[in-house]
Each structure stands twice: as C-alpha cells, then as structure tokens.
Amino acid sequence: MSLLPVEEALARLLAQAAATPIGECEIVPLADADGRVLAEALIASLDLPPWPNSAMDGYALCLADCMGEPLSVSQRILAGQAPGPLQPRTCARIFTGAPLPPGADCVEMQENAEVLADGRVRFGEPLRAGQNVRPQGQETRVGELVLAAGTRLGPVELGLAASLGRAELAVRRRPRVAVLSTGDELVEPGLPLGPGQIYNSNRSLLCAWLRRLGCTVVDGGILADDLQRTRDALAALADVDLILSTGGVSVGEADFLGQVLQEDGELTLWKLAIKPGKPLTCGHYRGVPVIGLPGNPASTLVTFGLLARPYLLRRLGVLDVEPLAVQVPAGFAWSKAGKRREYLRARLEGGRAVLYPNQSSGVLRSAAWADGLVEVLEDRTYAEGELLRFIPLSELLG
C-alpha cells in the first residue's frame, strides 16, 4: 500500500474541517479574547489617528508664515486637548500626540527651535510641509477592513481592536476537545508505576497545547483495553467537537477503540508518508469527528502540530493555518533517501540546522532541546549546507 503524502493528508483534513465548522460565536471582552478566532470583520469605525497630530514635542506652524522672522506663540496644545485654529503669523507650542491646530502644516522639534528673550521662537533649519506630522488616517481610514473574520487574535490584534475603541469582540466559541489515551501500559503521572507500565506523557502535552489553541479540554482519561469499557467511555463523551486519541488504533487484535468506531461510526486508517508519525486514524463516533494520533511522543508532537492543529483552526474558520517556515542551511549531511518525509528536531547553531542525536519517535527530549523542525523531503538526500525548510516550534505551539 502506498503511503499518503503529507500535503494530501492535510488537504483531506482541511476539507473535512471546512465541512464541519464550529460556527457558534460569543461576545467576549478584549481581556478574554487572546488566542481566540475573530468571528466578525473588524472594520474601522473612525480614522486613526482621528486628526493630524504632532510626532514630536515642539512648535506647530504654517510653512508660509515662516519667512525668517521669529514667531510669537499663540497657543499651547497638550495631548488630549482640542486646539483652536492657528492665528496667522504665529506658532503653537505643541506636544507629542497633540492634534495639529487648523492652519498649521508642519512641526519643528523643540531641539531645533530657539526661544528668544521676548518669548518669540526662531526657526533655524529649513522646514518642509508635513514634517513631524502624523497625518489623519495614517493607520486606517473609517470603513477599512482592519482584521478579517477568521483572524487569530493575539496581543497585537487586541491592541489594534482597542485602538478602534472596541472593548468586546465576537469570537468563535471554544471547541470542546476530548483527549483519550489508549493503552493498558499507561499510568497517569503521580501514581506508582507497575511492571511493564509507563507514564502517560501525551495527555499533558496535548492538554496544554489545546488550551493554547483556545480549546476546552475534556479529559477522557486512559481507555482500558476492554471492549465494553471502551464503548462506555466513548458514549460518555457527549457534546464534544472532536475526539483526539493517542496510541495506536488498528482493526487488529486488542484494539477496542477501532472496534467501537467501526460499530458506531466510521474508521479510516491512513499510512502517512511522514516520520515520525506514520499511522493516523480519521473517522467519527456517532457523527463526532475522531482523529487518532500515533502514541510515541515525538510522533504525537509532529502529527498534532502539522495536521491536527491546522485542522482544528480551520474548523474555527481560520484561513491562514500554515505555520511560518524559513529556509536554513543543513548543518548535517543526509545520505539515505527515505520513503517518508521526515521532520527532524533541530536547533539553529551559527545559522545552520543541527540535529538532536536521537531522532527516535519515542524520544521527546529532542523537542525540548530543539528550536524547530527541519523538513527532509521524500526520496532525496542533502549535502551539508543545502537549504531545508525549518519550522520554528514557536509557530506550532501557539
């Protein structure tokens, strides 16, 4: 069976996401909107700045009045004040951010102006119209689209909404995501470890990550390797938008999650051309989408970051779901072409991508050590210094 290319898997997931949008909205104060997805178009309701204003502390004047003679100061304008019109052949004392008085067309900074004994001000430097003036509407004009619906909100976007006077925004409601782990070998941290058991790391990884993506996490716990208990556990997950499981799903022996999905939903097993992370499960349980990630922690990281994360964001209407990637030179040689696209945990050292020595899918320390993932394409080798795509982990983890 041929492997499914990463792009094709992503395209299928995004199409499924677009077909099952999480469309409901809520109005939240700006302080609660970080990380959420904007559900309205943010249109400027005012010009920003609303009037031309001074970029400096200094003097506002009309260039035509400045014929070499000192000018007397006819008003003093602090930020927050509304100035009167500039009297002809005078200047106005003005401070940063204060509105320019009608009739003025430039500002000279105070360092370049000489205040005479009689209080008049002499301007030495040649002046030009518009200097040190921030024009009205420099940031935006009333009616302009400032942020499109589907924008993910972060500190910058919240600052922008505030600058337009918005105290609240319409955002998509939080997705409810159930996180399930499968495997009788798993034990939750804090409990004693029996023979043959290991601690469940994926739950902590995914719960923190999902919260960064604005999700409400429903902890589905560890599924027992027992058919009826697996049926009961899934039936208890009412009212979630996505069931995210980690740990192998197959149709083989001792896989009860797969069995329950076949009974009461649908199950597709993908073999992806991705490393780490080959097996991925898609399907639904009574209509609720299910994504089954592989259970090795580095595989969970890569498949969640590159596939499930964009899927979730697209369900919220985010258009731009691709992480930023840059080209970096390989600080290593890659001599054995592989059938799967590899996402290697790498650091940038001296501008080059160097690899964590152990790239096993079972090793999560590689990702704690790494700055990002370098992408090694299928069926090719790389010489040291050749350019590779590099995705900073910060782009994936937020």
Add this chain to the structure above:
Amino acid sequence: MSLLPVEEALARLLAQAAATPIGECEIVPLADADGRVLAEALIASLDLPPWPNSAMDGYALCLADCMGEPLSVSQRILAGQAPGPLQPRTCARIFTGAPLPPGADCVEMQENAEVLADGRVRFGEPLRAGQNVRPQGQETRVGELVLAAGTRLGPVELGLAASLGRAELAVRRRPRVAVLSTGDELVEPGLPLGPGQIYNSNRSLLCAWLRRLGCTVVDGGILADDLQRTRDALAALADVDLILSTGGVSVGEADFLGQVLQEDGELTLWKLAIKPGKPLTCGHYRGVPVIGLPGNPASTLVTFGLLARPYLLRRLGVLDVEPLAVQVPAGFAWSKAGKRREYLRARLEGGRAVLYPNQSSGVLRSAAWADGLVEVLEDRTYAEGELLRFIPLSELLG
C-alpha cells in the same frame, strides 16, 4: 548625546534583572504550569523507557535461536504486561510498546513473518540484533538532568515531566506587573471619544502579552496629567514586582510620572539606538523597578519584545531569553543608512522579507500584518537579496 546601542541597553536591563530576582516558588500541577518558569532541576527518577521494548507489532526472539527453522510462540506480550523470560528456541508474540522478554534481542515486524499452519513462525528476512527494539534508557537514564531550573515550560516540557511521572512541578511564582498608561489624551475602549482623544491600545497589547509570560497584571489605569493624582496612583501600587508604563516619560513640563519618580525613587532616561522606540525610562519607585516604554504602539511592541520581555524572563531566572532569529534575504533595498537600529515589520514572501508599506511607529497594523521583525543595523545600507536577521513574532509573543 550619543545613542545607547540596543545590546548595551539589553545588557544593563539583564544585569538589573539578575540583581532583583523574583525568587519565590510554588508547587503547581502540570495543568497549571504552561508558560511558567521551572524552579527546580528536573532530574530523571527512572530510566525512560524503563525496559527495552518493542517498536513494532511482531515477534520477539533471540537471534542465536534463528537458524532457519520456524519457531513456536511461547508467550504473548501486550503493552502493559510484564513478560517472563523467553524460552530457548521459541519466539514471543509482542505488540508495540510491550517490554522485551529477557533473553530476546530483536523484534521482527509481523509483516515480515509467516505464521505456519501449525502455529510456528518462519522468519524470512535477515535479522540483526537490536532491530525494532527501543533500548532501556533511550530517552533518559535515571539521574540525568532533563530540564534545567530556569527552563520555560510549554506543552513539550510538560509532556516530558509527565513521562517522568511528575504530576506537579516547582515553578517561580507569577510576577505582579502594574501596567500604567500616561497621557490625558487616552480613553479606554468602549467609552466615547472626546476632541483630541484617542483610544488606549497599549494596555490591551501589554496585558495579553504579560499574561502569556505568566504574569499577573495589575491594571494601573491611565495616569492623569496631575502631580498629586500621579503620586496617589503610584502609592496605590503596593506589592508589585514591576511598574510598566507606556507613554513618554521626561523631566520636562507636564510630565508628572517623571517628577514623582525623581521625588520618590530614581529615573534614568535612555536614548536608545532603536527604531521604533528611542526613549526608554528605567528607574524605581520606592524600590520597585520601573520601565517606561514609549507610547506609540509599534514602539511599545518593539521595546517590550526586545527589552522588557527578556528583562522579565531573566528576573524569573530564565537563562535563554533571546528569541530565535534566522537569516533571510531582503526583499527590498535599504539605501539610507540610519543612526538607529531598525526593526521593520516584515512578511516572508517567497522566502524574502518584504516590508509593510508604512513603518511609522504610530501604525500597529504593520505588526498584525507581519510575520516578524527584520533587523536593519545602524550605519549601513542593504541591497536586495542581502541577508538580514529576522525574528518571527511568534518567538516574541510567547
């Protein structure tokens, strides 16, 4: 007066930060530790994995037993089970993640094994010792340092702590940061705008950002341009770790914050070789550190991201406070050398950095549009295609 280079300003701030650490710790469950700073060294208390285990579904055997004859299956080992020793000249049915039985030294995947009618298994492919076996201690050995104190915790680090069985971690307590805005022209979003007034965008920008950095934000509101009210407002900020103000601080007329700091603390005005963002204030109020950022939103963004953010992280003991940067080719020519280092809001298009058309410090849309900041050094020009440092915004905003 010569301008203070960015590195020098950062070095001074980091030295101040190291001298005023926020050292108190608290124990938090993993679910509450995202974004916090680890206050203990995370040492492996067990080997990970605790025993050699199978990377595949297949058969475990001892290479020396495999002389071409089929082997009978003497036990079946699921993940979570503790196997008995492998009987000589037999193999064990084994599943991914299950411990290797003592005596076995390799695993053949089921796809490459042939189950005969009598139940014995024939192995066709040549086998090698250790194949499909994840060795004990592959991720870590007991006693190894897995995460150093001072590590910022994210989803990956929480997964790693969970894999070591840790349900709680010691983290630095949350810094309490007071955010003040200065300027009579400022109005909070949601309120009507009077003549000469603009909305306060920096508070929303900084509050969301500080929360991402694990801080508790104390909203100091907008300082009135009035000496006594400024004194009262500062005196009300008991028990904070940092006072962060935005909007010009000077010792000039109508600057009451500067006046109060001179009365009851200390005030240093820096002129930084940075654009946007030249003026930066450092000092303290009754011993509480004060950082005054410039008030234009793009200046606030750049100076907080490049100076105040690392300062805060260093106070929490974070060693690695520098954002990741990469080299990208300029998608523009820069023909006018400047005296200040510029941080231009840029997008990567076709791998090149292209600039938002309006780089005014008053324009925040540039940052909502941008993928990151490109760094244009002092006193030099750039031809199109020359390499520049590029800092993804995702590196700064988390």
